[in-house]
Amino acid sequence: MTNTIIKAENVYKTYPGGVEALKDVSLTVSKGEVVVIIGASGSGKSTFLRTLNRLEKIDSGKITIDNMEITNPKIKITSLRSEIGMVFQHFNLFPHLSVLNNVVLAQTIVKKRDRKESVEIAMELLRRVGIDDKADMYPGQLSGGQQQRVAIARSLAMKPKIMLFDEATSALDPEMVGGVLDIMKSLAKEGMTMVVVTHEMGFAKEVADRVIYMDEGRIVEAGTPKTVFSGAKSERLKQFLSQIL
Amino acid sequence: MKNKKLLWNLLYVFVIIGIGYFIYLSSAHVNYIWRWKNIPSFIVYNSQDTIDSPVSGIVENYKNKTLYIKSVKGKIEALKVEHPEVEKGQVVDKDDELGYNTHYRSGPLLVGLYMTLKISIMAMVVAMFLGLITGLMRISSNPLLKNLALTYIELVRGTPLLVQLFIFYFFIGTVFHLDRLVSGVGALSVFEGAYIAEIIRAGIQSIHKGQREAALSLGMNYYQIMRHIIMPQAIKRTMPAMAGQFISLIKDSSLVSVISITDLTKAGREIITSTFSPFEVWFTVAFMYLVLTYSLSFLTQIIERKMAKSD
Ligand SMILES: Nc1ncnc2c1ncn2[C@@H]1O[C@H](COP(=O)(O)OP(=O)(O)OP(=O)(O)O)[C@@H](O)[C@H]1O
Ligand SMILES: [Mg+2]
Numbered sequence: 001m002t003n004t005i006i007k008a009e010n011v012y013k014t015y016p017g018g019v020e021a022l023k024d025v026s027l028t029v030s031k032g033e034v035v036v037i038i039g040a041s042g043s044g045k046s047t048f049l050r051t052l053n054r055l056e057k058i059d060s061g062k063i064t065i066d067n068m069e070i071t072n073p074k075i076k077i078t079s080l081r082s083e084i085g086m087v088f089q090h091f092n093l094f095p096h097l098s099v100l101n102n103v104v105l106a107q108t109i110v111k112k113r114d115r116k117e118s119v120e121i122a123m124e125l126l127r128r129v130g131i132d133d134k135a136d137m138y139p140g141q142l143s144g145g146q147q148q149r150v151a152i153a154r155s156l157a158m159k160p161k162i163m164l165f166d167e168a169t170s171a172l173d174p175e176m177v178g179g180v181l182d183i184m185k186s187l188a189k190e191g192m193t194m195v196v197v198t199h200e201m202g203f204a205k206e207v208a209d210r211v212i213y214m215d216e217g218r219i220v221e222a223g224t225p226k227t228v229f230s231g232a233k234s235e236r237l238k239q240f241l242s243q244i245l
Numbered sequence: 246m247k248n249k250k251l252l253w254n255l256l257y258v259f260v261i262i263g264i265g266y267f268i269y270l271s272s273a274h275v276n277y278i279w280r281w282k283n284i285p286s287f288i289v290y291n292s293q294d295t296i297d298s299p300v301s302g303i304v305e306n307y308k309n310k311t312l313y314i315k316s317v318k319g320k321i322e323a324l325k326v327e328h329p330e331v332e333k334g335q336v337v338d339k340d341d342e343l344g345y346n347t348h349y350r351s352g353p354l355l356v357g358l359y360m361t362l363k364i365s366i367m368a369m370v371v372a373m374f375l376g377l378i379t380g381l382m383r384i385s386s387n388p389l390l391k392n393l394a395l396t397y398i399e400l401v402r403g404t405p406l407l408v409q410l411f412i413f414y415f416f417i418g419t420v421f422h423l424d425r426l427v428s429g430v431g432a433l434s435v436f437e438g439a440y441i442a443e444i445i446r447a448g449i450q451s452i453h454k455g456q457r458e459a460a461l462s463l464g465m466n467y468y469q470i471m472r473h474i475i476m477p478q479a480i481k482r483t484m485p486a487m488a489g490q491f492i493s494l495i496k497d498s499s500l501v502s503v504i505s506i507t508d509l510t511k512a513g514r515e516i517i518t519s520t521f522s523p524f525e526v527w528f529t530v531a532f533m534y535l536v537l538t539y540s541l542s543f544l545t546q547i548i549e550r551k552m553a554k555s556d
Contacts, residue, residue, distance in 0.1 A: 055458055082464025092459035096477050105473060106463035151459075158463060 003030045005162060005193050006052065011061035013047055021047040023217040032191040036204040039214035040240055045197040048214070049164050052195065053084040066161060082110050085155030089167040091147040093139035099126065100135040103154045111158065125153040129183055145176025152183055163187065165196040199244060205229065213237050272524060280522050284529050287352040287516055293345040296326050298337045307333060312343055357512030358533050364430055364508060365495045371434035372494070376441025383446045394442065401439035407500055409436055414504045429501035437494050444486045448479035481552060488545035492538045509533060
């Protein structure tokens with residue numbers, strides 16, 4: 001029990017338009033675990049991920065992160081969000097800031113680190129993702145793969161306990177995908193807790209401790225990569241896998 | 246192809262000349278006598294300041310536009326006089342005229358232009374502030390703030406500036422004992438603020454929502470996101486619209502002349518009553534507004550090009 005870091009219980013979410021995006025979703029993730037979420041477009045993967053740092057409010061249910069019930073409206077979520085890194089499909093780097101300042105800004109204004117320390121941390125992380133030679137460039141001058149690596153460094157700079165990836169490689173040219181996946185693999189090896197929405201089945205097979213299959217707002221199947229990929233029970237999952245593999 | 250363009254451009258020149266000629270003919274038709282000669286002196290004129298002798302004495306010397314006068318007590322006084330009317334050796338009494346200096350002075354039109362610029366800049370600063378606050382209120386999810394902003398914007402955009410000016414001057418100004426300049430600047434600021442609020446709202450909403458989400462996920466609060474992420478990008482994007490609004494403001498400021506602020510327009514009206522040259526004066530006034538607005542749009546083009554480079 002003490003090893004649990006994410007606990008979602010009976011989460012429901014309906015969008016204002018009337019779409020029931022999440023229906024009774026429950027999931028428990030242990031520290032250091034890598035959970036990969038797969039599922040067809042519109043099945044609620046992004047919505048679920050975004051409820052984990054309350055970018056999306058839920059209608060009912062309960063989500064606890066590191067023993068903190070973040071769905072309780074009394075909890076001030078703002079600075080807690082920095083403990084949960086999030087990497088987006090379209091990177092969302094700040095275009096008006098240099099690569100270095102993209103990684104430095106939140107450190108100084110959220111974590112209140114002084115600038116010198118923030119720059120040191122930023123440069124170390126940029127070195128780790130292989131972009132340290134482009135620290136003074138602007139996001140618009142980088143390739144998609146490079147931008148995504150900066151975005152990962154930007155999240156890591158907050159020293160998060162959990163990293164969420166929402167289709168981090170879907171918008172990349174094929175030759176850029178590998179580099180980003182390698183960084184994600186090395187993070188997983190170091191024991192980072194990760195929830196990853198992806199269509200990269202190779203990554204799921206190699207890195208995931210658990211694979212979750214979502215369909216129409218529900219978790220339909222869950223298990224080790226092996227059981228989910230080769231022992232699919234539902235017709236929908238079999239169909240989904242045949243399309244994607 | 247190139248020849249055709251040249252032809253059209255030539256035609257353009259002819260049309261412009263034609264219009265000018267037409268204006269000239271129409272004025273001849275009403276027996277208008279053009280008196281352009283006096284107009285420049287309403288912009289700048291050369292004034293003569295007479296110089297009087299501070300002491301009684303004798304003119305010792307005149308060198309480098311300076312008169313040296315030896316007073317009866319034997320002291321030498323040096324005075325700068327460009328056009329002396331006394332000669333070396335001449336005896337002068339205290340307060341005798343020694344000559345004159347010429348000075349360029351701003352004529353009423355230039356003084357008016359300065360007033361127009363001053364009012365416009367003051368109103369722009371206040372309007373930016375009002376517009377920023379209102380723009381943020383406008384996109385707030387709080388119904389009180391949002392409705393207040395909407396009411397302000399709709400009221401201002403639905404009534405003529407001239408009427409607002411009168412309300413400001415005769416009602417608010419009387420109640421709060423406002424100076425006419427404050428009333429004028431106030432009315433202009435409130436008017437332009439409503440438009441700037443809409444520009445700022447559009448600018449903020451044009452920033453992709455992913456920017457806000459990324460900032461949120463890093464733990465930033467509303468103020469930090471606005472200050473560091475949204476506004477820097479929004480302001481850059483709204484620069485052209487802001488510049489356009491400032492140009493509008495300069496033109497709209499001509500209405501303050503109705504509450505007796507001597508801006509460029511009022512200066513023009515005053516000159517006409519004494520010169521009876523309405524055509525020349527209004528053309529000159531229009532030209533001076535044009536110089537102001539055109540230099541501004543030229544300046545913003547340079548700034549925009551500089552900013553585009555940093556992308
Ligand atoms: N902001 C929103 N407003 C209304 N409906 C939404 C919103 N965001 C998502 N939805 C709807 O909720 C459902 C789940 O969307 P979600 O983005 O979670 O799916 P997903 O599994 O991430 O799909 P994809 O693979 O295309 O990213 C979809 O039907 C979608 O149209
Ligand atoms: Mg998605």
